[in-house]
Amino acid sequence: MMNDKYSRLGQDIYANIGGPNNVESLYHCMTRLRIKIRDDSKVDIAGLKAIDGVLGVVSADTLEIVLGSGVNAKVAQSMVSQVGVKENEEFPTNVSNYQAEKSEVQAKAAEVHAQHRAQLKQTWWRKALGHISAIFIPLIPAFIGAGLISGVAGILRNMLTAKMLPANWNLGVTILSMIASALFAYLNIYVGTNTAKEFGATPALGGIIGGVVLLPGVVAPVTIPNFLDGKPLAAGQGGIIGVLLAVWVLSYVEKWFHEHIADSVDIIFTPFLTILIMGLFTVFVVMPIAGWISNSLVGGINWVLNVGGPVAGFILGLFFLPMVMLGLHQILTPIHLEMIQKMGYTPLLPILAMAGAGQVGAAIALWVKCRKNKKLVRLIKGALPVGILGVGEPLIYGVTLPLGRPFITACVGGGIGGAVVASFGHVGAIAIGPSGIALIPLIANNMWWAYVIGLLSAYAGGFIATYFWGVPKTAVHGEVEDATPAVAERKAAEAKADNLNMPSENIEVDFAAPVSGNLQKIEEVKDDVFSQKMLGDGFAIEPIDGKIVAPVNAKVESVMDTKHALTLKTKKGHLDILMHLGLDTVELKGAPFAINVKPGDEVKAGSVIGTMDLDAIKKAGKDPVVLTIIANMDRVDHVSKSDDTAVEAGQVVFKAITKLIGKNDINVIGKSDDRTAQSQFDAH
Structure with a gap:
């Protein structure tokens, strides 16, 4: 189930960025999926933001999709695996698989209902920052791991010096230092x-x-x-x-x-x-x-911090989050590393870490003052723990930035924390990586206490500034409205569901075998898109003759030009059905198939709708397996399948029991009406 979750999230992302063919490369960092896009006009920003699981979207030279720590890595792996490349490798320009085509068509449909991404002027410095980001982000996990080991070794070494530990701990400290040095040396x-x-x-x-x-x-x-x-x-x-x-x-x-x-x-x-x-x-x-x-x-940096002191710290803490929004923070990575190599620590990182702490304080103020806004409180509850640990993107993109003013007051909190840290002086981190409380073990020179005071100051500053000046009135009561086109479309779909007068009881839809042959579980089909149920659940049959019958009572929605696939919609249960004749048979350009129905025709389960030449399909090196798939599984409560066995065309082999549909169900058929299975599968 976990793999299905990340696969579905990846497919939703592909559907809103023009499909894999519109991707040059992608990789993940601590909390974000970073995607280089070929044609920006195919990207639906509003659609991306509406995806369940996406915490925020940043439009820059590299499209940044905030998913949260841990999730992003799994989604990135799922997305590159479907294309057959590795992270940061160039995508092929002609990704030929079902899901690629599905994503392309859905993306085009979404473009009609959403705003296109604003074009950003290409500049040399944006390109340079993109290169720096791509070079150092893959190393961040190593910085975190080795840095924490180095921090633990430093703490133990200090305890040995203070004779708080026996001398025989020296060997362990030496080994820990050696492991950390494998990166830094x-x-x-x-x-x-x-x-x-x-x-x-x-x-x-x-x-x-x-x-x-x-x-x-x-x-x-x-x-x-x-x-x-x-x-x-x-x-x-x-x-x-x-x-x-x-x-x-x-x-x-x-x-x-x-x-x-x-x-x-x-x-x-x-x-x-x-x-x-x-x-x-x-x-x-x-x-x-x-x-x-x-x-x-x-x-120069040391001179600024020494001369500017708290003022310099305030400015750095105040403006760091806007730098992150513009992608300018990437230039700081080599500077941090250079300072670590020359001084043994970077005094910039603890100051800049205060920006995330200001977000934490602002989020707590919003929680206190907006208790009646259940949606906002749920977002804060989910984002606050990782924010305290130093991962601030969920708070930024899910809470403060959408509300506007809290983002500004959170920046003020970050400035206050930065001023406090800078006032102590010589507060530095021995490695780059997380901020928040996770940075405490990496603070050099036993100055962790100064860093903690800075954190508490930033929490307090963000809280006070937000509580008194940063809470929008619209956020205090009820749920914050989102006026993006995707949300407006969803609300229109809800209204459409009301008008459809959907039944308030479960409906059982019987599926007949479309061909005679050997019934096969969908999981056994030699195509990952079908076997992994990326398109939906259903069943497969290895045919023994070429007669094809309708699997259900339905209306024909579409017949592919290559005749290898057609789509149906049942009146009973409003299910979208894909019939797919063979694997990769799109390459045969319709030669082995004869389909005698057309869009708009009504068919009865068991009625003959066409034929297929099995010998010609096999001679072409293709698998003739016939698949019947429910494309809108969001309408289905559960399915019942027959065991693998020999079946006759027209014999009931599969049952789908629909969900109860009410006026508040947002997964309405209106949405699938606009995006039927029709053109999702043109490539196969």
């Missing part, structure tokens, strides 16, 4: 690999350049001079900034050699020349220049 190599992958170069070559910055094998008294000042280069000089710059240049050098070296010797000379040229360029050009940039950047 060789971080340049990991960054080099990811950078090469992002810019289309060979990842291993990027890793080598990252290793070159560490100057392996250069041991005193041997040195390499810095051309800027003549002093010896230090291992790691230029750090992360140097690796990013060098590997970016490497990507162009490698591509140039691929284009100009003969294919027969490309595999030999391209990597050899690329490594040689870029190794020398990195040592004698990149490292000196990047080292100067790095020193200036770190020194």
Whole structure:
């Protein structure tokens, strides 16, 4: 059931972004699904926001869909698995499967009822931020894991120094430090690999350049001079900034050699020349220049914090969330890492973490003041625990931002917390990762208490500012209205359900075998889309002759041009039925099929509606299995299936019992009327 849940959520997302064919690549970070879109006009932002499970949507160069920690990883895996690629790999331009076509058609239907995504002007800095995001986000789980281990090792080491632990704990602390160092000591190599992958170069070559910055094998008294000042280069000089710059240049050098070296010797000379040229360029050009940039950047930030103090902390805490909204926060990742490499900690992260704490305070104020708004309270209850732990997106996109003013007052709370942390000075984190209380073990120099005081100040600031000035009157009583087109469409569908005068009792719909043959469970069909019930539940039959009959009393809704599939709608129970003749038989262009009904015809269960040439289908290498699927399973309470056995065409083999439908049921047939199974399956 869990896999079905994430698969369905992924399908809903595909349906509102133009399908897999409109995706260039996707990957997940801590709380978001990040998708590079090919054609922005096919994206239905309102439809995405209306999906159950989506906490928020951010429109930028990379489409960001907030799902929450844990869920996003499973949904991302589900979505890439359907296409046959890995996260961050390029999607094929012609994804040929049922679900791709279903998503494409549903996306087109949604475009009629929703606003198109506003086009953002492409700028060099937006592209640069997108690259930085793609390089570092895959490393965040490693930063969190190794950082926490390093934090635990630091606490234990302090306890050993204070003689609170016996001396034999030294070995354990050493081992923990060694495990954490496996990331931080060789971080340049990991960054080099990811950078090469992002810019289309060979990842291993990027890793080598990252290793070159560490100057392996250069041991005193041997040195390499810095051309800027003549002093010896230090291992790691230029750090992360140097690796990013060098590997970016490497990507162009490698591509140039691929284009100009003969294919027969490309595999030999391209990597050899690329490594040689870029190794020398990195040592004698990149490292000196990047080292100067790095020193200036770190020194400048420290100067601002030392001189500006609480004022600088307030400004940073106040504006960090707007930076997140614009995607500008990504530029801070290499800066954090550079400060950690040079100073052992980053003083920026604890200050910026206060922005999330301000959200927590604002959410608590809303909870207190809007107790009668049950929907809002439910959202807060779900988002608050992870917000306290440092995952703020559910609170931002699900609670404060939609209400407007609470987002602003939460930012004020973040500014207050940032001012408090900056006033203490020397409060830094030894690794990047989570914020909130989860960051406490990563605070350096035993300054965790100052960080905690900052958190409490941000909670209080966000609470007070929101309680007195940030609660909209519309949020105090009842539920907050959402005027998006998707919600308006849903309300119209509810009204349509009332007018349909739906029955208030369960209805049993009998399904007959459409062909004679061997009954087969749908789970055994050799097509994941059907066997995993992505399109709905039903049954399959391996036919022994070519006569096809109607499985139910119904009206023909559509017949595919390739005659391999048709859709029906039952009057009894209002079920949408897909009949699918064979697997991948769309490629046969209708040759083996003769269908003698057309859209609008009424058919009776057991009446002949066509024929199929089994020998021709098998000769073409296709499976002739006949599938009968209920496409709108939201109408079905449960089904009853016969055991696998030989059946005759017209014999009852399957029963569906519909749900009770009332005026408040939002999963009405009106919605499926607009999106019947008709054109969902054109590709097969």
